[in-house]
Amino acid sequence: xxxxxxxxxxxxxxxxxxxxxxxxxxxxxxxxxxxxxxxxxxxxxxxxxxxxxxxxxxxxxxxxxxxxxxxxxxxxxxxxxxxxxxxxxxxxxxxxxxxxxxxxxxxxxxxxxxxxxxxxxxxxxxxxxxxxxxxxxxxxxxxxxxxxxxxxxxxxxxxxxxxxxxxxxxxxxxxxxxxxxxxxxxxxxxxxxxxxxxxxxxxxxxxxxxxxxxxxxxxxxxxxxxxxxxxxxxxxxxxxxxxxxxxxxxxxxxxxxxxxxxxxxxxxxxxxxxxxxxxxxxxxxxxxxxxxxxxxxxxxxxxxxxxxxxxxxxxxxxxxxxxxxxxxxxxxxxxxxxxxxxxxxxxxxxxxxxxx
Ligand SMILES: C[S@@+](CC[C@H](N)C(=O)[O-])C[C@H]1O[C@@H](n2cnc3c(N)ncnc32)[C@H](O)[C@@H]1O
Ligand code: SF4
Ligand code: SF4
Numbered sequence: 001x002x003x004x005x006x007x008x009x010x011x012x013x014x015x016x017x018x019x020x021x022x023x024x025x026x027x028x029x030x031x032x033x034x035x036x037x038x039x040x041x042x043x044x045x046x047x048x049x050x051x052x053x054x055x056x057x058x059x060x061x062x063x064x065x066x067x068x069x070x071x072x073x074x075x076x077x078x079x080x081x082x083x084x085x086x087x088x089x090x091x092x093x094x095x096x097x098x099x100x101x102x103x104x105x106x107x108x109x110x111x112x113x114x115x116x117x118x119x120x121x122x123x124x125x126x127x128x129x130x131x132x133x134x135x136x137x138x139x140x141x142x143x144x145x146x147x148x149x150x151x152x153x154x155x156x157x158x159x160x161x162x163x164x165x166x167x168x169x170x171x172x173x174x175x176x177x178x179x180x181x182x183x184x185x186x187x188x189x190x191x192x193x194x195x196x197x198x199x200x201x202x203x204x205x206x207x208x209x210x211x212x213x214x215x216x217x218x219x220x221x222x223x224x225x226x227x228x229x230x231x232x233x234x235x236x237x238x239x240x241x242x243x244x245x246x247x248x249x250x251x252x253x254x255x256x257x258x259x260x261x262x263x264x265x266x267x268x269x270x271x272x273x274x275x276x277x278x279x280x281x282x283x284x285x286x287x288x289x290x291x292x293x294x295x296x297x298x299x300x301x302x303x304x305x306x307x308x309x310x311x312x313x314x315x316x317x318x319x320x321x322x323x324x325x326x327x328x329x330x331x332x333x334x335x336x337x338x339x340x341x342x343x344x345x346x347x348x349x350x351x352x353x354x355x356x
Pocket of ligand 2: 033034035036037040041042043044082083084110144
């Protein structure tokens with residue numbers, strides 16, 4: 001707690017002096033992924049080339065530990081992702097390291113390898129957020145580029161999280177293939193009853209390869225889905241919808257996320273090779289990359305390209321970009337709703353226990 005307060009103090013001081021500095025870290029542990037999602041840069045089909053590149057360029061275990069320890073004093077929380085982070089053999093060792101240095105984390109995963117992790121250990125300190133865009137096999141397989149057997153494996157693995165009592169949530173990307181299940185509530189019922197998961201976050205897909213794949217739903221469908229999710233959240237606590245209403249309202253009213261200026265700098269995003277791309281994937285170029293092994297965080301934050309974020313609002317629907325651009329007060333609704341639903345959850349559980 002003291003650590004987090006210190007970070008918040010120095011972050012606020014930096015902001016008062018007009019300086020950019022991070023609050024959260026993202027560690028993209030590997031550039032390899034075993035899935036083929038058409039919406040994602042890691043979904044490339046040549047997995048052999050991807051693996052060769054990852055083996056050559058991804059940071060090694062000790063380098064990642066060094067990076068994590070270097071970043072930890074500057075942030076309050078971390079996101080562990082990739083590529084697919086669970087394809088690294090040393091994944092538990094790296095998560096254990098984060099725990100040992102007192103930096104909390106959320107592991108974002110496609111769920112395919114969860115059965116290979118020590119879930120009993122993970123239950124004592126980690127949060128796992130599995131990406132499940134659809135609860136229907138056909139749509140899931142289309143969005144993730146995988147076979148029906150992989151769909152079954154992922155669902156089984158999410159049930160394992162429940163069995164081992166791991167803190168868990170689901171991340172869902174809305175595309176043109178999975179609109180209906182939110183409108184009919186089939187998705188929410190399945191997540192709650194079949195997967196025993198009680199928190200979900202939504203993002204509309206960002207078409208990062210618009211000339212190759214257009215996955216975003218049309219304007220009208222976007223609006224209908226966002227409204228259905230918001231209506232569900234207003235009348236149900238379970239699963240808890242972590243997506244702020246404002247994001248959903250933007251989708252209903254404008255068909256895109258609205259903000260004046262992006263603020264990706266609130267997250268220090270370390271790529272698999274140890275570089276920080278300033279400010280984001282869209283402006284990636286050799287001169288906009290800085291190695292976090294060779295440079296201090298202060299040096300990275302003095303990079304001129306961060307200025308792009310002061311005027312950019314090019315991302316249409318990435319919820320992470322939208323979140324970062326907001327004043328925290330504007331998205332307080334999600335936190336307050338979360339708190340209320342947590343209190344209700346404990347109240348009901350206690351009543352249930354007493355009844356026995
Ligand atoms: C890049 S993935 C890495 C972690 C892991 N492989 C997974 O799929 O959860 C991190 C998150 O980004 C989401 N994502 C990937 N491409 C996206 C896109 N074009 N628009 C919105 N979200 C996207 C994924 O669904 C996932 O929840
Ligand atoms: S599983 Fe994750 S990293 Fe892999 S292609 Fe899909 S979204 Fe990208
Ligand atoms: S809004 Fe602009 S700067 Fe921010 S992530 Fe998107 S393209 Fe990059």
